[in-house]
Amino acid sequence: MEPLDLPLDESEIELATEPMLLNVGPSHPAMHGTVRVVMELSGENIERCDVQVGYLHRGFEKMCERGTWTQVFPYVDRCNYVSPMLNNVGFAMACEKMLGILVPERCQYYRMILGELARMSDHLTCDGAMAMELGAFTPFLWMIKGREMIWDLMEEETGARLTHSFGRVGGMAAPPTDGFKEHARAVKDHCLRIVEEVERLLLGNRIFLDRLEDIGVVPAADAISLGWTGPCLRASGVPFDVRKAHPYLKYGEIEFDVPVGQSGDCFDRFMVRIEELKQCGRIIDQCLERMPDNGPINVDDPRVVLPPKEDVYSTIEGTIQHFKIVMEGLKLPAGEVYSYTEGGNGELGYYLVSDGSGTPWRVRIRPPCFLITGGLERVITGQMIADVVPCFGSLNMIGGECDR
Amino acid sequence: MSKALATLVKTQFPEAVLETHAQFGDDTLVLAPDAWKKVARFLRDTPQASMDMLMDLTAVDFPDREPRFEVVAHFYSLEKGHRLRLKARVGDAEGDGAEIDTLTDLWASANWLERECWDMFGVVFKGHPDLRRILMYPEFEGHPLRKDYPADKIQPLVPYLDIENIEKLPPFGPDEGMSFGRQTHAEREDEGGIEDKRDS
Numbered sequence: 001m002e003p004l005d006l007p008l009d010e011s012e013i014e015l016a017t018e019p020m021l022l023n024v025g026p027s028h029p030a031m032h033g034t035v036r037v038v039m040e041l042s043g044e045n046i047e048r049c050d051v052q053v054g055y056l057h058r059g060f061e062k063m064c065e066r067g068t069w070t071q072v073f074p075y076v077d078r079c080n081y082v083s084p085m086l087n088n089v090g091f092a093m094a095c096e097k098m099l100g101i102l103v104p105e106r107c108q109y110y111r112m113i114l115g116e117l118a119r120m121s122d123h124l125t126c127d128g129a130m131a132m133e134l135g136a137f138t139p140f141l142w143m144i145k146g147r148e149m150i151w152d153l154m155e156e157e158t159g160a161r162l163t164h165s166f167g168r169v170g171g172m173a174a175p176p177t178d179g180f181k182e183h184a185r186a187v188k189d190h191c192l193r194i195v196e197e198v199e200r201l202l203l204g205n206r207i208f209l210d211r212l213e214d215i216g217v218v219p220a221a222d223a224i225s226l227g228w229t230g231p232c233l234r235a236s237g238v239p240f241d242v243r244k245a246h247p248y249l250k251y252g253e254i255e256f257d258v259p260v261g262q263s264g265d266c267f268d269r270f271m272v273r274i275e276e277l278k279q280c281g282r283i284i285d286q287c288l289e290r291m292p293d294n295g296p297i298n299v300d301d302p303r304v305v306l307p308p309k310e311d312v313y314s315t316i317e318g319t320i321q322h323f324k325i326v327m328e329g330l331k332l333p334a335g336e337v338y339s340y341t342e343g344g345n346g347e348l349g350y351y352l353v354s355d356g357s358g359t360p361w362r363v364r365i366r367p368p369c370f371l372i373t374g375g376l377e378r379v380i381t382g383q384m385i386a387d388v389v390p391c392f393g394s395l396n397m398i399g400g401e402c403d404r
Numbered sequence: 405m406s407k408a409l410a411t412l413v414k415t416q417f418p419e420a421v422l423e424t425h426a427q428f429g430d431d432t433l434v435l436a437p438d439a440w441k442k443v444a445r446f447l448r449d450t451p452q453a454s455m456d457m458l459m460d461l462t463a464v465d466f467p468d469r470e471p472r473f474e475v476v477a478h479f480y481s482l483e484k485g486h487r488l489r490l491k492a493r494v495g496d497a498e499g500d501g502a503e504i505d506t507l508t509d510l511w512a513s514a515n516w517l518e519r520e521c522w523d524m525f526g527v528v529f530k531g532h533p534d535l536r537r538i539l540m541y542p543e544f545e546g547h548p549l550r551k552d553y554p555a556d557k558i559q560p561l562v563p564y565l566d567i568e569n570i571e572k573l574p575p576f577g578p579d580e581g582m583s584f585g586r587q588t589h590a591e592r593e594d595e596g597g598i599e600d601k602r603d604s
Contacts, residue, residue: 054539061524062548062555097428224456224482227513241483335427337477338460338489351476353464364480366460374516404537 010067014016019047024388026055032129033399035373036386039378054404062176068329069169072363077163079365080401082125083118083344085154088167091249094339094350098332101299107171109291113184114166116280116287118140120191121150122344122396123231123273123280126141130270130309131202134211139198146191153187169330171298181288192281195274212267216379216391219264224380227371230346232395235272236264242342246397254286255281256290269394272295304330329358345369369402407431409453409488417443432489433481440475441505447479447488448510454487455479461518463525467551471495473502473527499526499550506532512554524549 014191025036034055040048060075076087089111103111126232128143151161157166157177166173170374177183218228223236233240241258259275261268298305302321311318334356340349349366372395379391410431414421420439425432435443447455460478471493479488495502504531507514516527519538526547529535537544543562546553 052538054537054541058537059548059555062553065551066555100428224513225512227458227511227517238482245485297508336430336432336464336476337428338430338487340459347459349460349478350463351478352458364460364464364476365460370516370520371513374513378512 007095011048020117020344022385026052032133032393033397033402035392035397035399037376037392037401039380039385041385044386045156046380046383046385046388049377049381051373053370053373053399054403056399058400058404060404061363063366064360066359068358069360070325070330072360073167074163074165076365077165078400079367079404080122080344080348080369080398081162082398083115083122084163085114085118085166086122086341086343086348088164090339090341090343090348091350092167092169093341094337094352095330095332097339097352098335098337098352099169099301099304101170101301101304101329103171103299104296105250106295107297109287110172110176110297111167112249112251112254113284113287113291116283117150117153117184117187117375119344120277120280123277124150124194126393126396127198127270127273130266130390131198131208133389133393134208136202136380138206140202142194149187149190153183156183157317161185168298168305170196171296175179175297178267181293182285182289185288187280188284195277197273202334204374209267211387211390212270212394213265213288214263215387216383216394217263217265218375218379222378223375226375228346228375229368230342230344231272231276232269232372232375233346233362234259235261235268242340242347246340248341250282250287250290253290254283256283266390266394273396307359331356331358332360341367343368343397344374345401346402352375365401365404367401369396369398373397409486412450412452413443413446416446421438423437430487430489432491434493436490437475437492438492440490441507441510443490444477444479444507446564447490453481453488455480455481458513458517459487459512461507461521463521463527463549465525465549465551467497469493470497471502472497472499475504475521477507483495494527498548499552502527504528504529505530508532523547524582526550530564562604 006182020041022041023036024039026034036052038050038052059278060079064075072091072325073088076091077084103304104303124143124147128140132140154164155161157180158166163369199260218236219240220236223233224238229240239258239260244258256279259272259279261272306325307321311320332354334354336353338349338351340347346368348368351364351366352360353362355361376392376395380388383391407426410433414424417439420436420443422434422436434514447453457480458477462476464474464476466472466474472495473493475492475494477490477560479490492504494504504527506518508517508518516538518532519535522529522535522542523537524547536542540548545559550573
């Protein structure tokens with residue numbers, strides 16, 4: 001044994017001058033999602049870093065080219081597994097843009113309500129996980145409880161808790177259940193109450209605020225150049241929301257605000273999501289009021305919508321129609337289309353190329369997460385290593401959507 | 405709205421625009437590949453266009469056509485609220501010679517999008533600062549979204565890196581993640597690690 005408390009000039013110890021290479025991930029408790037960050041550290045500061053994604057790549061775009069257009073729905077479900085309904089609706093709308101059909105009013109409101117509930121579950125997860133990674137476990141449990149209620153409602157509506165595959169070209173798989181409006185209102189109210197409680201719990205907490213404020217600042221110009229959309233772009237002060245800028249479904253008739261941040265730091269990204277949760281509540285309220293209780297959910301178009309089961313089993317026309325749609329697939333006109341909706345993390349685009357047969361030629365999903373994660377390097381370079389956790393949490397990377 | 409934009413580009417670069425169409429309301433310009441960056445820069449810097457966002461960049465494979473790949477980019481202007489799609493056709497029937505200029509110095513988002521496009525289709529972006537695979541691993545052979553890449557193709561196994569001091573380099577050694585290492589029973593007996601307690 002040798003004494004360890006020798007003065008520095010006598011000891012052999014030398015301070016390391018070379019930068020240290022630190023590898024975090026792909027599976028790390030502080031990373032929600034499989035992503036690997038290789039950092040070059042000088043002390044605790046990140047000098048350079050390399051973000052590596054792709055660990056969840058399942059080749060969806062290749063798989064889409066093997067089936068029919070309707071068989072793409074389960075794949076888009078599994079892209080963003082926190083708000084799959086938004087992906088479903090986005091893809092259905094891309095196909096409908098190609099076919100030139102507009103779904104009935106009742107279906108439009110139904111899609112909006114389910115979509116906004118999915119957005120709520122998305123934001124609840126993101127903010128809850130962000131708080132948890134900073135040591136606040138209670139808000140996480142509360143918010144996940146709220147998310148679980150949303151998923152219970154989804155299960156009642158669609159039959160599946162998480163991956164619903166509920167969208168269809170020209171409508172939805174099933175009409176709303178009888179108690180839908182009542183349940184949706186109750187779930188939404190409960191989630192908003194949770195949000196208020198979480199706000200009271202977190203926003204007076206000095207430790208929580210200090211770890212978020214002025215950390216990971218992204219100016220508006222950078223966010224635009226990085227192709228950021230959604231809450232992350234709005235946190236930088238750019239009021240771009242596809243629902244406002246290019247209203248689809250009935251968003252043009254609904255009153256809601258687009259919250260924006262000031263500086264684009266982690267706290268702004270956190271607060272934009274909190275505020276959007278409340279706006280989701282407003283949208284759901286208005287949609288529930290306006291949604292008709294009766295009326296068709298699917299368009300009256302035998303080219304795309306399956307006939308009722310009674311007809312399939314009792315009439316030859318119904319059987320043929322069913323057979324043609326299921327076996328040959330929908331015939332989308334040849335050409336290309338880019339359709340965009342506001343997903344949980346920003347503009348969710350679908351670039352579809354059809355050759356006129358029943359099989360997609362190319363289904364390109366423009367994943368908002370991919371570009372946002374592409375900006376992670378820019379966000380954490382120059383920060384300290386402990387700041388990686390809130391920065392990464394505030395970007396809300398969804399591995400399935402980023403890697404597809 | 406963006407019809408005027410297409411006309412603007414056409415008058416500015418009459419020889420670069422090969423064709424235009426507006427299927428399903430999406431205005432599209434098909435460009436000569438060598439004008440790709442020139443037109444993109446024009447779209448970004450001209451006040452009438454002010455395309456400040458590169459929303460998406462990808463490619464589509466048409467193996468029966470020559471040139472084979474279509475590189476497709478979607479632009480959006482936050483200020484004007486209009487969109488435009490640019491396309492360029494590159495690559496011969498074998499998929500070689502698919503080259504196009506990079507847009508990374510115009511939009512930061514082009515960095516990862518072009519890496520993905522190269523990874524999936526093998527389209528080379530000339531001047532890209534860091535053109536390596538992004539969704540696939542470095543040892544992956546081929547480009548999976550090409551139509552002639554079989555969906556059920558089996559990739560060769562990646563050998564362990566044979567470097568000294570391997571435990572310091574990712575990917576880690578052959579025993580990575582195995583709590584007792586990949587030791588056979590015989591090896592451990594040689595080391596005297598396993599004793600049969602019953603005899604003693």
